[in-house]
């Protein structure tokens with residue numbers, strides 16, 4: 246898995262979080278839809294009375310804000326109702342009664358569940374997701390990039406809603422993180438094989454009356470010995 250560069254992120258602190266993760270690591274990224282505006286969500290997260298937050302929110306413009314450090318637990322995914330127990334880590338968490346907030350990174354998206362996201366927002370969501378997957382060693386697949394509805398299908402069944410592009414997002418994040426191996430470079434042209442044929446020997450010897458004569462046809466010399 247390669248580590249993509251961090252997208253531009255504006256810090257916008259929320260007081261609503263637990264410090265730390267109860268000794269655990271984030272295992273999954275949970276997508277939300279704000280069902281409202283970015284300004285309204287930012288104000289809601291900044292208000293201690295709301296008792297809600299997310300690690301990140303993404304405006305329709307593609308601007309990314311971070312409200313809670315990834316090492317801390319945002320208050321986004323705590324209520325579990327009708328969870329999808331086909332997701333192994335979620336099944337384990339439910340059985341062990343571990344609050345999903347300890348195990349997840351949450352991303353809010355400005356807009357409404359039945360409205361497709363603008364291209365700038367989709368691109369920002371992809372860049373942030375790929376960055377977070379690599380940073381926290383989270384696989385880019387449908388068990389680890391999920392909707393809020395997978396944790397609470399009762400009260401949050403429409404979060405982030407039917408138009409959220411999970412398939413496209415997961416495929417593109419996986420392609421960013423695990424690019425296909427480049428085609429191998431062609432082998433360099435083989436060096437000419439060293440000739441195994443010995444250099445022709447032009448010499449020959451003749452004997453004449455006890456005298457040996459070496460005749461070198463190559464240089465046309467004659468040596469008597």
Ligand SMILES: [Zn+2]
Pocket residue numbers: 276277278393401404405
């Ligand atoms: Zn939600």
